[in-house]
Amino acid sequence: MIEQARQLIDGASAAVSFSGAGLSAESGLATFRDADGIWARYDPAVYASVRGFETDPDGVSEWYRLRRRSFASAAPNAAHWALATSNMVHVTQNIDTLLEKAGAESIVHLHGVLDRDRCHAQCGHAEHIDVSDPPALRRCPRCNAYMRPDVVWFGENLPAVEWNAAEAAIDGADLLLVVGTSGEVWPAAGLIHSAHRRDIPIVVVNADPTSVSPLATVELVGKAAELLPAILGQNPEGSSIM
Ligand code: BV8
Ligand code: ZN
Numbered sequence: 523m524i525e526q527a528r529q530l531i532d533g534a535s536a537a538v539s540f541s542g543a544g545l546s547a548e549s550g551l552a553t554f555r556d557a558d559g560i561w562a563r564y565d566p567a568v569y570a571s572v573r574g575f576e577t578d579p580d581g582v583s584e585w586y587r588l589r590r591r592s593f594a595s596a597a598p599n600a601a602h603w604a605l606a607t608s609n610m611v612h613v614t615q616n617i618d619t620l621l622e623k624a625g626a627e628s629i630v631h632l633h634g635v636l637d638r639d640r641c642h643a644q645c646g647h648a649e650h651i652d653v654s655d656p657p658a659l660r661r662c663p664r665c666n667a668y669m670r671p672d673v674v675w676f677g678e679n680l681p682a683v684e685w686n687a688a689e690a691a692i693d694g695a696d697l698l699l700v701v702g703t704s705g706e707v708w709p710a711a712g713l714i715h716s717a718h719r720r721d722i723p724i725v726v727v728n729a730d731p732t733s734v735s736p737l738a739t740v741e742l743v744g745k746a747a748e749l750l751p752a753i754l755g756q757n758p759e760g761s762s763i764m
Contacts, residue, residue, distance in 0.1 A: 534697035544702020594654035601746035634673035643667030
């Protein structure tokens with residue numbers, strides 16, 4: 523299976539990676555839907571939704587403050603390094619910047635990033651955040667609405683620029699590498715289905731089978747930090763075997 527995956531990837535000239543929380547799990551960042559995942563402790567309908575924030579802006583801001591601090595100490599794992607040294611376009615649902623830290627170039631964050639705040643009233647004001655020293659709930663200096671993490675909450679549209687870039691990447695891809703996602707969040711998950719309709723090879727790397735499994739040309743069940751270096755032709759330190 524690893525050999526088959528490697529051959530498919532070696533034969534591609536416009537491969538795209540599509541990743542979720544499982545890519546960053548071995549960097550110590552909790553996933554969403556695993557038993558010890560974030561949503562097991564915090565209901566996403568409350569903590570990652572507009573209604574949740576407007577009901578309890580301080581509680582949601584404090585939750586993101588905790589997550590920001592945990593992001594500050596996280597480092598890329600071998601899976602990030604392996605992806606970074608491939609010349610793929612990286613479409614990710616993750617709001618961490620571990621792919622950037624591993625030196626990956628073309629990255630599309632479908633659900634935003636955690637090192638930026640924006641005005642909740644969308645007046646246009648946004649600020650970079652030092653995740654090692656995250657601020658508490660505060661007002662927008664321009665229009666006085668609340669500032670909130672520049673991430674996409676349930677019930678919010680995805681940013682048009684990123685969505686269009688992701689669709690264009692999938693439309694031009696000749697292979698899709700899906701890593702560490704349960705494929706349950708839409709419209710992001712729909713990108714995997716679009717690739718499947720285009721009949722391009724889909725390599726899935728995931729710790730468990732998911733609803734995406736039937737779409738896979740090859741599915742490798744296991745840890746991304748072990749499997750990605752193997753199928754992208756590097757040893758775990760990230761240097762090429764070739
Ligand atoms: C929208 C950002 C239009 C913030 C997140 C009913 C049916 C279908 C859809 C809907 C529905 N009702 C509502 C919807 C739409 C909704 C949705 O999809 N809901 C689902 C859950 C039912 N979507 C939306 O609301 C989206 N917006 O549709 O806009 C609109 C406008 C107005 C009104 C209505 C609609 C916005 C969705 C974005 C939400 N934002 N997060 C934050 O992060 O704090 S969601 C969150 O889920 C993250 O972004 C995360 O990335 C994403 C997906 O989760 P995964 O990354 O896949 O993580 P998960 O834990 O699920 O899976 C991890 C996998 O890794 C597991 O399979 C595990 O086995 C594997 N793994 C673990 N360890 C490893 C590993 N694999 C390899 N190696 C390991 N070591
Ligand atoms: Zn504002």
